[in-house]
Amino acid sequence: MSSSRKPDSRPAPAPRRQFASDNWSGICPEAWKALADANCGHAPAYGEDAWTARASSLLREVFEHDAEIFFVFNGTAANSLALASLCRSYHSVICHERSHAETDECGAPEFYSSGTKILLVPGNDGKVDLEAVRHTVKKRTDIHYPKPRVLSVSQATELGTVYTRGEVTAAGAVARELGLRLHMDGARFANALASTGVSPAEMSWKAGVDVLCLGGTKNGMPVGEAIIFFDKELAREFDYRCKQAGQLASKMRFIAAPWIGLLEGDAWLRHAGEANARAAELEDGLRKVPGVRILYPRQANSVFSELPSKVGKGLRARGWRFYEFIAGGGARFMCSWDTTSDDVATLVRDAQDLAAEACTPKRF
Numbered sequence: 001m002s003s004s005r006k007p008d009s010r011p012a013p014a015p016r017r018q019f020a021s022d023n024w025s026g027i028c029p030e031a032w033k034a035l036a037d038a039n040c041g042h043a044p045a046y047g048e049d050a051w052t053a054r055a056s057s058l059l060r061e062v063f064e065h066d067a068e069i070f071f072v073f074n075g076t077a078a079n080s081l082a083l084a085s086l087c088r089s090y091h092s093v094i095c096h097e098r099s100h101a102e103t104d105e106c107g108a109p110e111f112y113s114s115g116t117k118i119l120l121v122p123g124n125d126g127k128v129d130l131e132a133v134r135h136t137v138k139k140r141t142d143i144h145y146p147k148p149r150v151l152s153v154s155q156a157t158e159l160g161t162v163y164t165r166g167e168v169t170a171a172g173a174v175a176r177e178l179g180l181r182l183h184m185d186g187a188r189f190a191n192a193l194a195s196t197g198v199s200p201a202e203m204s205w206k207a208g209v210d211v212l213c214l215g216g217t218k219n220g221m222p223v224g225e226a227i228i229f230f231d232k233e234l235a236r237e238f239d240y241r242c243k244q245a246g247q248l249a250s251k252m253r254f255i256a257a258p259w260i261g262l263l264e265g266d267a268w269l270r271h272a273g274e275a276n277a278r279a280a281e282l283e284d285g286l287r288k289v290p291g292v293r294i295l296y297p298r299q300a301n302s303v304f305s306e307l308p309s310k311v312g313k314g315l316r317a318r319g320w321r322f323y324e325f326i327a328g329g330g331a332r333f334m335c336s337w338d339t340t341s342d343d344v345a346t347l348v349r350d351a352q353d354l355a356a357e358a359c360t361p362k363r364f
């Protein structure tokens with residue numbers, strides 16, 4: 001006899017919010033509503049629509065600059081196409097050894113630039129050491145070395161730290177002194193602004209940034225990043241580059257519209273501020289767990305820590321997900337726009353339990 005079971009029609013329980021990455025989160029209500037509003041029948045394709053125009057003009061307003069703006073699907077495309085537009089094949093891009101462009105883009109910057117070489121510099125807490133940048137540029141001036149052309153910085157950094165406005169300005173000054181353009185990977189730019197209270201303009205073009213790749217995905221959008229060229233000349237023929245790379249959305253309005261939701265009423269900064277605040281709570285909680293060490297200054301929405309192995313394993317066994325490959329051994333906990341104080345407290349309680357268990361001698 002075959003047992004044919006009826007399919008279970010109950011909705012699956014909502015999965016728990018995790019600390020793996022801010023791109024594990026869903027879509028924030030403001031972006032969701034803007035997306036729904038854009039779904040109102042037919043509209044011109046390939047960015048000729050009213051939502052793309054509105055999102056671009058909002059970004060120009062927010063950044064107080066008549067910039068050239070493009071919308072692409074993800075950060076890898078944004079970074080690598082922006083870098084490719086700044087370089088020729090025989091140039092080089094200088095960035096931190098932990099930068100996303102180096103470690104997480106599968107060689108896309110080199111690929112799209114037809115061979116531009118990435119040169120790595122060290123620096124404390126994920127920030128480029130400007131003396132190392134100077135040394136990298138000046139140590140060779142001969143034709144056998146790839147000609148340095150761009151300095152790329154991530155704001156916030158891959159280690160969850162934030163360049164101050166003064167530090168970005170210093171990077172901009174060194175770039176100009178050395179004849180480099182300054183590119184900023186702003187996958188978490190909103191978190192950096194929320195953390196410092198500095199304005200978008202002051203943290204970008206006023207500090208010397210030529211091109212900003214502004215993250216939308218991790219900030220609450222379904223998908224999408226904006227590439228903002230503050231120097232319009234650098235954007236020449238960039239539309240062709242996007243198209244060739246498969247990054248020209250035909251229904252562009254659906255990657256542009258969520259920006260309207262995020263930017264109108266400053267939802268982007270509010271969400272980033274919430275995520276940062278949850279990370280601050282998490283840092284406080286983890287500092288009280290015996291054996292846990294916090295690895296870098298917590299300045300945005302992530303906490304990097306060294307966990308006793310029983311705590312790390314135990315958290316995984318209890319269903320928590322977090323990354324361990326990013327900081328070379330440390331555990332990274334990333335808060336999202338929708339992470340709650342309860343989520344943080346539950347995680348911390350589990351860590352505390354596990355640390356206490358690990359310390360209790362077994363009875364025989």
Ligand SMILES: *Cc1c(COP(=O)(O)O)cnc(C)c1O
Pocket residue numbers: 073074075076077100101154157158185187188217218
């Ligand atoms: C997430 C992230 C990106 C974008 O990555 P994609 O997966 O390509 O969207 C870029 N830079 C940094 C620092 C990031 O954390």
